[in-house]
Amino acid sequence: MTSPLLSIAGLSAVSDRDGGALILRDVSLTLERGEVRGLVGESGAGKSTIAKALLGILPRSVRITTGSILFENRGLLTLSARELRGIMGSEISLIPQDPQTALNPGRRIEAQLTDGLRLKRGMSSRDARQRALKLLDEVHIHNPERVLRAYPHELSGGMRQRILIAAAFALEPKLVVADEPTTALDVTVQKQILRLIRGLQEAHGTAVIFVTHDLGVVAQICDSVTLLYAGKVIEEGRTSDVLAHPQHIYTKSLVAAGPRYDRPDAGLTPVPQAVFDQLRREIGIAKESR
Numbered sequence: 012m013t014s015p016l017l018s019i020a021g022l023s024a025v026s027d028r029d030g031g032a033l034i035l036r037d038v039s040l041t042l043e044r045g046e047v048r049g050l051v052g053e054s055g056a057g058k059s060t061i062a063k064a065l066l067g068i069l070p071r072s073v074r075i076t077t078g079s080i081l082f083e084n085r086g087l088l089t090l091s092a093r094e095l096r097g098i099m100g101s102e103i104s105l106i107p108q109d110p111q112t113a114l115n116p117g118r119r120i121e122a123q124l125t126d127g128l129r130l131k132r133g134m135s136s137r138d139a140r141q142r143a144l145k146l147l148d149e150v151h152i153h154n155p156e157r158v159l160r161a162y163p164h165e166l167s168g169g170m171r172q173r174i175l176i177a178a179a180f181a182l183e184p185k186l187v188v189a190d191e192p193t194t195a196l197d198v199t200v201q202k203q204i205l206r207l208i209r210g211l212q213e214a215h216g217t218a219v220i221f222v223t224h225d226l227g228v229v230a231q232i233c234d235s236v237t238l239l240y241a242g243k244v245i246e247e248g249r250t251s252d253v254l255a256h257p258q259h260i261y262t263k264s265l266v267a268a269g270p271r272y273d274r275p276d277a278g279l280t281p282v283p284q285a286v287f288d289q290l291r292r293e294i295g296i297a298k299e300s301r
């Protein structure tokens with residue numbers, strides 16, 4: 012049997028900012044090549060902390076206390092800064108949350124899309140430009156020549172997000188971490204962007220960790236899902252199984268609560284307080300800490 016692309020095992024972390032509070036509690040998950048896994052949970056569940064650990068950008072105020080992250084059998088938490096630089100952007104890349112701030116406002120799109128191709132793949136400027144044009148075509152940008160000459164402020168939010176997606180796939184990474192990439196976009200653009208990410212990952216066989224607080228997004232694009240609460244894995248499995256037959260009462264209430272992505276007008280039923288009380292008892296955290 013081949014080993015998974017990514018294997019997180021027993022990962023725990025504390026936040027020095029929050030007075031040494033535990034923010035990841037024995038988190039384990041595996042990701043096969045080409046799999047799309049949703050990392051879902053409410054604010055503070057630990058989704059971004061896991062994503063940052065994968066990208067080697069944990070803040071100093073977060074300390075991993077136990078556990079490991081194996082990416083193709085290399086321990087990401089023990090690699091040198093130099094080794095990590097070799098992997099990040101190249102083998103693991105990020106689609107960031109906010110297309111407004113993620114692009115450099117002072118540089119044309121061409122420079123931003125071709126940097127990695129030239130510097131990390133050793134392409135000539137001409138070849139990198141051709142590749143950038145092809146990438147823009149893949150993310151369905153019309154008139155790519157004009158877009159390459161543009162500065163970010165000349166483009167809409169949806170266009171900028173497409174460019175960031177093109178950039179994330181540019182070096183043919185094995186893993187893309189998508190950090191709530193549709194949160195800042197309106198609902199119709201969100202749907203297009205989700206379809207686009209799914210299309211690209213299928214075409215390139217790329218695995219994706221998709222960070223979101225929205226189970227509707229998970230239903231639309233993820234093969235599998237890991238649900239977190241207060242840094243603990245509450246439920247995980249194939250998306251279709253988890254959504255059709257949720258096991259934990261928290262998952263059941265979230266599934267019942269909606270809102271469904273395909274029915275944005277559907278009302279939101281809040282998760283009952285008793286469910287949070289049960290979760291806290293199970294996890295062993297004090298009432299005040301939510």
Ligand SMILES: Nc1ncnc2c1ncn2[C@@H]1O[C@H](COP(=O)(O)OP(=O)(O)OP(=O)(O)O)[C@@H](O)[C@H]1O
Binds near residue numbers: 028072
């Ligand atoms: N820079 C930081 N330094 C220390 N602790 C942090 C830092 N950022 C977040 N935390 C803490 O880590 C915990 C988990 O936060 P995290 O951002 O991973 O959650 P999340 O699920 O991604 O939430 P959100 O959807 O709001 O981004 C929280 O208790 C938070 O206070």
